[in-house]
Amino acid sequence: MSVDVRLVRDLVATIDDREPLVVVIGDCILDRWTVGEAERVSREAPAPVVRVTETIAVPGGAANTAVNARALGARVRMVGLIGDDEAGDVLRERLETAGVDTSFLVEITGARTTTKSRVVGGDRVVVRVDDLAGTPTAEHNERLARAVARAIRCADAAVVCDYGLGVRAEDVVPVLDRDRPGAIVVDAHDLPRWASLRPDLVTPNAGEAAALLGRDLGTGADRVAAVVDARADVLARTGARAAVVTLDRDGTVLLERGSDEGYRTRAVPASEQQASGAGDTFCAAASVALAVDASVRDAVSVAQAAADVVVREAGTSVCSAAALLASVTAPAATVVDHDELAVAVERARQDGRRVVFTNGCFDVVHRGHTTYLRQARDLGDLLVVALNDDDSVRRLKGPERPINPAEDRAGVLAALACVDLVTVFATDTPIPLIERLRPEVYVKGGDYSPEMLRETAVVRGYGGEVVMVDYVPEHSTTAVVRRIREAAAASAGSTVPAAATTATAAATDPEGTPDGKVIPQ
Template sequence: DAVAGSAAVVLCDYGSGALPGPVQEALQAHRADRLLVVDAHNLRQWRTLRPDLVTPNAQEAARLLDLEFGPDADRAGLVADASRNLLAATGAEAVVATLDRDGTLLVNNDGGAHRTWASPVSEKQASGAGDTFVACLTLARAAGLPLTTSQDLAQVAADVVVHRPGTSVCTTADLAGHLGAFTEAALGAEELARAVAAERSAGRRIVLTNGCFDVLHRGHTTYLTQAKQLGDVLVVALNSDASARRLKGPDRPINHAADRAGVVASLSCVDYVTVFDTDTPIPLIEALKPDIYAKGGDYSPQMLAETPAVEAYGGQLAILDYVSDHSTTAVVKRIRAQDGAGEAAAGTGPA
């Protein structure tokens, strides 16, 4: 009866033997189209249910793939490389591997992948972060959020509890409060310089990228994930409203700088956000001297005005996958078209 009245089912099987058999048969009989998330030590045992999502941890994923993760292994990379085998072994539509300090990695049958990064903690704690992640992931997905958004939100919830002593939970208020803290996310020049200096003194490689990031979409998040993977710390510099207006036209940006900074800062792949008012980020590049300056576009380094500034101090320039502004423009046009249609239907639009 409980299954029949639910929008989602989370199956947690820790290998005690209580769930296989009658419970498995009942789930098979009443599966219908409800969301099924399986969090089990032995995921092969549940593959016949064809789960929507499975959430193996690093050890469980390694066993499924007959791999051994060494202490310095690129676990996310190894899981991504073996994604087809992982999906086949679990029978799932999508796998979200939870990799503790390395965040999480989503792979699915469409060939897509999405990465989150965990907020670091100084000491290992028994916090219930894994259970929190699965619970939030399921709730968000059952509420209709896209899978990648659900994964990002679940990472935030896990970060909340992992920074608390002992075992904890993340309430709705906790989650809202944590996300609300990003509304004042943009750092000033001096504060950012101090933060970058501290990260560099700890031996971390600094990556800088920039853009308007107005009306954030999947192309943006893919690009920022790629930029993060180039180093250890990702700094995102946003064009100010005035700078974006000069670059994009008088009707942009749609979202003010503070709102754009809050959204970008909430992404787990982003470590710091700042806002610059110049037409190019060259002054910021010269001040921060990032190890890597990342730019998305269909051009060569020779075409970039920033290249001489990066090369002057021995930095590297990385050209990432092109994120066309047409995708943002198309989203804006759709929104405005729908608003216009709604106003006309209500009799408030133009005749």
């Protein structure tokens, strides 16, 4: 998990103490899920026949944002347009059951409530049918504006969820300007419409960001650099103090005024077929965090953790405060044996994820390690770190190593946000494990070239890529051990010259090289 456990605990406790008031303004949707088994193909058309086992109706769109905000501990008022039809009745009932105040909903006589119905056969959405509400009249828009004015009194945060289904900026912006809540978050398909509101945070996804900029962002992790390069344009066109661009399996990039660098969060990827409404959860969590005066970076970090919870579930799901806490405090399942690792890698590959593999002793984890592991993680979607066991470390580095046993070394690596899976191997090289997993990318950190590595021929033999990433001079286990020895010698009044200590370390540790370079491995 990429978010700090203490941050989540403190934030959840603050929300529980303060019970902030969050007003959600936007397009209310009823999500229907018809679930069953796809057993055969129809004779009437090339379509699966789904034997229905369950039908579920849950709040979607802005209503899903409202339910998520309530589940995280906020008091929530929902403002939006609904019809007086059966779908509207169901949606209102679901919101009230979740604890959301629905007294500010504007019900339109004779109108439809927007409904999105999905049919799921097995683990795949077979079809989605959208039944959209009609265009509201001027009278309906005026009623909505009056409802917003009543709802935002004493609000700690307001969230605008505009999917182009009826809520208009020209009706809502003047009201929010007159009685501005503590924080304003906008989640909209067309963000420039809301620029005059000067939101504290906007949350475009990759497609919305591309439309905003009028250019393609590229694919995969390349989108991160494209988003950071476009920081000034994104903030100027949205009028926002900060913008967080959500990049599905590549996490998010936060753009802030006064900072040229983007702040990244990393996602726990899931099958795209399972994920629905994760953006609503993200928006809700960020808004609730801002409502209790969290920094925007802390808000998006916690929002990423909340979104990671719901993408593991089928359908339109909700992240509660308890589920969020459980997800970040549960014992890590990061350290796995080779069989578990093979299953996880195969599952990731089936989901279209790019597997990155690296290995080393990682005896005393230092800045050199963390730098190259972050670089390695940026090369794909799943970073696997294979760790030499204690016997193989002794064979490689001498009888005084390792300083830390394999269990401790694995635990430290598993705690790093950039590391997805850790395993321990007993052979002198990871070649047998590489041959079994066949990762798309093999990475080494340090002063190597691919030709120096026996693994290179194996990886290239099955079509994989070998990448060398930068090392950080004077940040290696050798250097750390050397400094400890020098400090100990100095405190003991030793007359052993520092140069002699350095020479001894280099002679007994392969991480030191004859020309004085340091290899972080």
